[in-house]
Amino acid sequence: MTDVLTPDQRRKNMSRIRGVNTKPEKILRSLLFREGFRFRLYNKELPGCPDIVLKRYRAVIFVHGCFWHRHSGCHYATEPASNKSFWQKKFAGNVVRDARNTALLLEMNWNVIIIWECQVKIFQKDGLTSLKDVLKRCAEGMPAQAYEMTTVAPGNMIFYPCKPSVRVDQEERISSAYV
Numbered sequence: 001m002t003d004v005l006t007p008d009q010r011r012k013n014m015s016r017i018r019g020v021n022t023k024p025e026k027i028l029r030s031l032l033f034r035e036g037f038r039f040r041l042y043n044k045e046l047p048g049c050p051d052i053v054l055k056r057y058r059a060v061i062f063v064h065g066c067f068w069h070r071h072s073g074c075h076y077a078t079e080p081a082s083n084k085s086f087w088q089k090k091f092a093g094n095v096v097r098d099a100r101n102t103a104l105l106l107e108m109n110w111n112v113i114i115i116w117e118c119q120v121k122i123f124q125k126d127g128l129t130s131l132k133d134v135l136k137r138c139a140e141g142m143p144a145q146a147y148e149m150t151t152v153a154p155g156n157m158i159f160y161p162c163k164p165s166v167r168v169d170q171e172e173r174i175s176s177a178y179v
Contacts, residue, residue, distance in 0.1 A: 003082050024120040025051050025063045035128055037135070046110065048101030057138040059111040062098075063120065070095055071116045102146050111138040112146040113159070119149050134159045 003010060020042060029052060032039060040053045043060075050060035066076035070091050080087050102112050113134060115123075123131070134147050147159040 020051075022063065022065070022117075024065075024115075024117045027120050027124060028052070028061070028063055028115065031123055031128055032131075035132065046108070047104040048098070050105075050112075054135065054138075057111065057135045058109065058144070059113055059135060059138045060105060061113045061115060063115050063117065064098070065117045068094055069098060069116075071118065074116065074118055076118055106144045106146060109144045111144050114146070114148045114162075116149065130159055 005013065029039070029041075032052070037054060038056070040055065042049050042051065043053045046053065046060060048062065051063045052061040053059075054061070064071065066074040067078065068091075071077045079091075102114075105112050111134075113131070115131075130149065137145075145161050148162045149159050
């Protein structure tokens with residue numbers, strides 16, 4: 001299928017997609033601040049430049065866009081119909097980079113919390129109870145862990161420990177396959 005937009009229209013459209021200060025990030029930051037959490041934004045000294053850094057809890061939060069970071073099972077993680085090979089390489093590179101950054105942060109003893117764009121609305125409605133539980137665990141000085149949120153049932157969210165899907169030593173082999 002061909003693109004319905006001209007190259008100039010597409011370029012203009014794509015240039016407006018933000019990488020920082022996205023609406024889901026702003027909503028989550030507002031909720032965290034309202035609950036009394038204090039944080040820093042976009043620490044460039046940490047791998048992946050996390051969206052939110054909670055130094056007191058030795059935790060970082062990434063607010064991933066479902067489309068760009070390939071949230072499995074999400075209806076926002078669609079695949080464009082045109083230029084498929086480009087998009088497959090782009091998405092694969094994003095996933096490999098995310099896994100590498102998570103692994104590096106864990107090696108540096110930072111807890112990594114991944115929140116998906118589609119789940120921020122649930123936080124708005126139901127509050128931050130599950131996130132506060134994870135941050136409490138992080139503050140207890142346990143070994144660094146990566147957490148990802150999942151919805152068990154409507155209105156029932158939990159964070160479960162997860163591992164980066166790609167180990168740092170595998171990254172070269174996998175990323176070269178997509179180049």
